[in-house]
Amino acid sequence: MPQATEAASKRRGKAKAPAISRDELQRAYRDMLLIRRFEEKAGQLYGMGLIGGFCHLYIGQEAVVVGMQMCLKPGDQVITSYRDHGHMLATGMEARGVMAELTGRIGGYSKGKGGSMHMFSREKGFYGGHGIVGAQVSLGNGLAFANWYRQDGRVAVTYFGEGASNQGQVFESLNLAALFKLPCIFIIENNKYGMGTSVDRASASRDLSQNGAPWGIPGEQVNGMDVAAVREAGERAVAHCRAGKGPYLLEMKTYRYRGHSMSDPAKYRTREEVQKMRETSDCIETARKALLDDFGVTEADLKVIDDEVKAIVQDSADFAQESPEPPESELMTDILVEAN
Numbered sequence: 001m002p003q004a005t006e007a008a009s010k011r012r013g014k015a016k017a018p019a020i021s022r023d024e025l026q027r028a029y030r031d032m033l034l035i036r037r038f039e040e041k042a043g044q045l046y047g048m049g050l051i052g053g054f055c056h057l058y059i060g061q062e063a064v065v066v067g068m069q070m071c072l073k074p075g076d077q078v079i080t081s082y083r084d085h086g087h088m089l090a091t092g093m094e095a096r097g098v099m100a101e102l103t104g105r106i107g108g109y110s111k112g113k114g115g116s117m118h119m120f121s122r123e124k125g126f127y128g129g130h131g132i133v134g135a136q137v138s139l140g141n142g143l144a145f146a147n148w149y150r151q152d153g154r155v156a157v158t159y160f161g162e163g164a165s166n167q168g169q170v171f172e173s174l175n176l177a178a179l180f181k182l183p184c185i186f187i188i189e190n191n192k193y194g195m196g197t198s199v200d201r202a203s204a205s206r207d208l209s210q211n212g213a214p215w216g217i218p219g220e221q222v223n224g225m226d227v228a229a230v231r232e233a234g235e236r237a238v239a240h241c242r243a244g245k246g247p248y249l250l251e252m253k254t255y256r257y258r259g260h261s262m263s264d265p266a267k268y269r270t271r272e273e274v275q276k277m278r279e280t281s282d283c284i285e286t287a288r289k290a291l292l293d294d295f296g297v298t299e300a301d302l303k304v305i306d307d308e309v310k311a312i313v314q315d316s317a318d319f320a321q322e323s324p325e326p327p328e329s330e331l332m333t334d335i336l337v338e339a340n
């Protein structure tokens with residue numbers, strides 16, 4: 001299978017491009033595009049009043065989840081914050097079920113009772129969807145603890161933002177994960193902003209990849225706008241965890257193009273900054289260009305992928321509007337699940 005050539009690396013201004021095959025990059029392109037188009041459609045449905053409440057779009061950050069998912073096996077677990085639609089699609093959850101949850105319909109993953117921030121799929125290893133900033137990090141430790149206890153070789157991947165990264169419970173989780181040598185990969189999605197505060201104004205630490213250093217957790221900064229770079233670093237992290245060496249931390253340098261949520265005055269950054277990132281660093285455009293220039297993929301090949309993605313997203317939007325609202329009898333169900 002063709003690998004990215006040295007000439008291609010030079011063209012992209014790097015010493016050496018991370019290795020990725022044509023098939024892998026093509027698949028990653030498709031998965032990133034699916035998230036992008038899904039999120040654009042969710043934004044439209046929100047504007048039409050079909051989605052209510054909180055809704056945080058993942059547009060711009062797609063390479064992070066897609067690159068990481070390429071490193072995982074069935075049975076591994078993923079947990080994240082409220083900015084979760086991309087993570088769900090990357091784990092293989094159905095676009096229909098996610099979109100129908102956004103519109104509050106019975107066909108949604110939480111039967112229309114959870115909404116954007118609260119969806120789960122045990123089958124796909126996705127454990128939510130959490131609205132309390134930083135809380136999923138401790139829960140991710142719990143998933144990793146179960147893996148460690150059962151010695152089943154599984155790895156838990158815990159995603160959180162750079163804003164969340166300075167929460168007290170995050171540091172408690174890092175300590176415990178290192179102490180027990182838990183198979184946990186901590187992913188800081190550093191998109192530069194919290195709700196409206198830039199990381200430079202909120203964090204004394206300038207290199208978040210070293211936030212686990214006091215406990216001896218290896219950390220790396222990764223170009224989170226390059227799916228191949230994410231995949232390469234992800235493979236190192238997964239190998240470390242599966243070998244029983246304990247947790248690993250990756251700081252993904254990424255960027256979100258849209259507002260924090262659907263109501264965002266966007267006074268904390270300039271339009272030019274967003275535009276520049278879109279023009280120079282977009283993960284989908286980068287992959288598209290590499291496929292065309294370095295791997296001999298044609299525009300016609302890409303059109304087939306674009307059409308397939310468009311059809312999936314349109315189908316999910318149709319389903320999300322046709323599916324009925326949950327009946328009143330659902331009001332008191334799914335409140336308590338007794339463990340067995």
Ligand SMILES: Cc1ncc(C[n+]2csc(CCOP(=O)(O)OP(=O)(O)O)c2C)c(N)n1
Nearest residue numbers: 083131132133161162163164191193194195
């Ligand atoms: C404990 C807690 N404090 C505050 C909030 C309000 N809040 C929601 S998102 C957010 C910013 C988080 O930023 P970051 O971790 O960088 O994630 P991003 O939204 O950029 O993905 C804040 C302060 C909350 N939901 N929970």
Ligand SMILES: [Mg+2]
Nearest residue numbers: 161162193194
């Ligand atoms: Mg952030």
